[in-house]
Amino acid sequence: MANPLFSQPSIVREDRPDGSILLRSTEPLSGYPPTVMHTFAQWATTDPDHVLVAERDGEGGWREVTYGEALAATRSIGQALLDMGLGPHRPLLMLSGNGVAHMLTAMGALGVGIPIAPTSVAYSLQSQDHARIKQIAELITPGAVFADDGSAFSKAIGALGDMPRIVAAGEGDRTLDELRAIEPTEAVDAAFAALTHDSLAKIQFTSGSTGSPKGVQVTHGMWSANQQMMREVWPFLSQERPVIVDWLPWSHTFGGNHNVGMVLVNGGTLYIDGGRPAPGLFDTTLRNVAEHPPTIYFNVPAGFAQLIPTLENDAEFAATFFSRLRLVFNAAAALPPALRQRMRAVAETTTGHPVAITGSWGLTETAPAVTNAHYDFDESGNIGVPIPGAEVKLAPAGDAYEIRARGPMVTPGYFARPDLTKEAFDEEGYYKTGDAVVPADPDDPNRGLLFRGRLAEDFKLDTGTFVRVGAVRTALLSSCPLLADAVITGESASEVCALAWTNAAEISGLLGREATVEDEVVVDPDLSGHIAKALADHNGRAGTAGQIRRLLLMARPADLDSGEITDKGYVNQRKVREVRAHLVDRLYAPTDGDAAVITSGDRP
Numbered sequence: 001m002a003n004p005l006f007s008q009p010s011i012v013r014e015d016r017p018d019g020s021i022l023l024r025s026t027e028p029l030s031g032y033p034p035t036v037m038h039t040f041a042q043w044a045t046t047d048p049d050h051v052l053v054a055e056r057d058g059e060g061g062w063r064e065v066t067y068g069e070a071l072a073a074t075r076s077i078g079q080a081l082l083d084m085g086l087g088p089h090r091p092l093l094m095l096s097g098n099g100v101a102h103m104l105t106a107m108g109a110l111g112v113g114i115p116i117a118p119t120s121v122a123y124s125l126q127s128q129d130h131a132r133i134k135q136i137a138e139l140i141t142p143g144a145v146f147a148d149d150g151s152a153f154s155k156a157i158g159a160l161g162d163m164p165r166i167v168a169a170g171e172g173d174r175t176l177d178e179l180r181a182i183e184p185t186e187a188v189d190a191a192f193a194a195l196t197h198d199s200l201a202k203i204q205f206t207s208g209s210t211g212s213p214k215g216v217q218v219t220h221g222m223w224s225a226n227q228q229m230m231r232e233v234w235p236f237l238s239q240e241r242p243v244i245v246d247w248l249p250w251s252h253t254f255g256g257n258h259n260v261g262m263v264l265v266n267g268g269t270l271y272i273d274g275g276r277p278a279p280g281l282f283d284t285t286l287r288n289v290a291e292h293p294p295t296i297y298f299n300v301p302a303g304f305a306q307l308i309p310t311l312e313n314d315a316e317f318a319a320t321f322f323s324r325l326r327l328v329f330n331a332a333a334a335l336p337p338a339l340r341q342r343m344r345a346v347a348e349t350t351t352g353h354p355v356a357i358t359g360s361w362g363l364t365e366t367a368p369a370v371t372n373a374h375y376d377f378d379e380s381g382n383i384g385v386p387i388p389g390a391e392v393k394l395a396p397a398g399d400a401y402e403i404r405a406r407g408p409m410v411t412p413g414y415f416a417r418p419d420l421t422k423e424a425f426d427e428e429g430y431y432k433t434g435d436a437v438v439p440a441d442p443d444d445p446n447r448g449l450l451f452r453g454r455l456a457e458d459f460k461l462d463t464g465t466f467v468r469v470g471a472v473r474t475a476l477l478s479s480c481p482l483l484a485d486a487v488i489t490g491e492s493a494s495e496v497c498a499l500a501w502t503n504a505a506e507i508s509g510l511l512g513r514e515a516t517v518e519d520e521v522v523v524d525p526d527l528s529g530h531i532a533k534a535l536a537d538h539n540g541r542a543g544t545a546g547q548i549r550r551l552l553l554m555a556r557p558a559d560l561d562s563g564e565i566t567d568k569g570y571v572n573q574r575k576v577r578e579v580r581a582h583l584v585d586r587l588y589a590p591t592d593g594d595a596a597v598i599t600s601g602d603r604p
Contacts, residue, residue, distance in 0.1 A: 003356060003375065005326060005356055006235075007027070007374060008446075009375055011025055012024060012026055013445040018396075019396040022391065023391075023392040023393075024391045025390070027388040028388060030228060034197050034221065035110070035201070036223055036264045037110055037192070040067070041071060043067050044071035045071075047067060048068025048069075052066060052069075052263070052269065053070070053103055053270045053272065055098075055099055055272040062271070065100055073104045074108040075111070076182045077176070078192075079183070081114055083182070085143055087113065087143070091109075091203060092109045092143065093117045093136070093137060093140070093146070095121070095123075096148040096149070097250075102146070111191075112192060113194060113199055117215070119132075119136060119251055120205070120252075123156070125153070125156070133159060145157055145166070148169065151171050154171055196221070198219055199219060200218075200219055202223075203217060203415050204218055204251070204252070204364050206364055215414055216411050216414060217414065221408060222366075222409050225367075225408040226369055227261045227262065228389075229369060229387040230262065232388045233372050233388070242263060243293070243296075245285075246273055246298055247275055247276040253363065257368055258298075258368055271292045277300070279557075285307075290317060290320050293322075293323045293324050293325065294325060295326050298331070300330070300333065300570070301330065301333050301334070301339065302484055302485060304330060304343065305503045305506070306504075308342050311350075312342065318350040321350075322350045325347075327356040328343060330357070331359060333470075333570055334359075334381035335359065335380070336380065336478040336481075337474075338479070339481065342481075343355075358384075359373050360384060361383035361451065363435075364411075365411040367410075370387070370390045370407075371383050371385055371392070371448070371449060372387050373385075377447070380450075380474050382450055383448065384449070385446060389408055390406075390409065392406075393430045400437060400452045402435065403433055406428070406429055411431070436451075436468070436470070437449040437450060453469050453473070461490055461494060467488065469488045469573055472496065472545070473485075476548060479537050479541075480534035482506050482510065482530060482531055483500045483531070484503040485500065486498045487499040487573050489587060489588075496548050497549055497552075498548050499551075499587070501553070522553035522554070522596065528553075531553070535551060535599070539600050550597050552587055552597055558571050558576060559579070563575045
């Protein structure tokens, strides 16, 4: 039976003589405004008292900003930025994490045609040399820099040299309160009227692990088009204003474009979540969603791995969480089947009916959604079908296909890097993503595509056997819910092994205590026995290239600043193998007394 939340997919497939496949929706993309700021302004005019955004105040309550208050603030901020000489060619560099001050400042710039460059907080607060921040500033030559706390970001700001500093608090040249006190003039209206689909909205930097950051140009039209695409596959957005509780960083496309844009375009409310799926922080997320149950819940697999045990063990919390939830949305990496099944089970137990669990696929370069699973599915890694307006080419790549994208949501290229831009597109103008997929059903394009990981992460064993890292990783995590994530090893070796992290919430529930740690690894016979059994079960179902011979549990999670993991939770497989090469060596040269190395024969 069709899910009433979704429009039903209608996909046409064209097979070409060269082996490539073209996919597109037969549903046309409806018209959309030049910018998401146009839709926001309409909401602010028709319902100024509706809450747009809220964050925790210093006393544990919520500081709320309405649409009307936000419109007034952003007009004043826009005027002040224009007065400071910022404009289309002098962007605003933004160093801070998610917050009301960040959002109002960004919207003030966007509303008068000043591009913003939101950067990862790790570049400022975790880096010691601030090399990436300096590289970014050299590339884009910003007219000013914003930080919500000038004192906390003082070292990063200082690394930028003599540049006007705007702060919400702490040390700076101008405070946000000063900017909000400026009286807007006709210059604000003129700048807003001059915005077009092609106007540059953001310069967003990809989270690559090596080399200089690449600045993706995100135009206003890309962002606006992508939100209209989502409205067409999720028609309930036009019937019910969304409530979102979200931690995903605005320096990345999932949180900053997909989720913030969905709030602005659909007149919703965003509660900024100060938590995240990290040690000591997830309790904050649980508290926030309990106080403001969402209608759509967004997270990454690591977040769901911590959320689901709480839902299963706390019926009162589960009842609150599901009280007005329309759907659960996963991105960044495939949600392991076991987690998906558990989420479905606890949702149905709590509500008495199924709750949609869906996903999507896209990149910073596509603002971000290209495909969406707006239908019921069971296959792990199903990323959906092309949404209206998006054209997809599947280019043969071994036993899979590279997915390529074309449409109004695709970037015109990389800022000030025509060389990278030229390399990024094929001869027909499709963006080459480097991601591998296969059709879920070769005979029915409406069943979507299955994600097979990054082509650059796959490798061959010394036997010549090709290993699809994404598929092996997902299968392992599904077999062993005790694992939060895993890195697959074996390039140029004779067999596949894995480095992994445990899920603390699952471990405490199983053992009634924390696992035993020695140096960099977990050495716990009780835990090893459980994981060995799960590893044996995995190997019993896997093919030769998917069987994992040995596994090592790492005590230290992936590190953001070293490039092992992105802000949104995607583990860079190659970077982890590089940084932790000594642990990879330990996997392939285990000593007889190495109790930390787990094999499927270690079952109790």
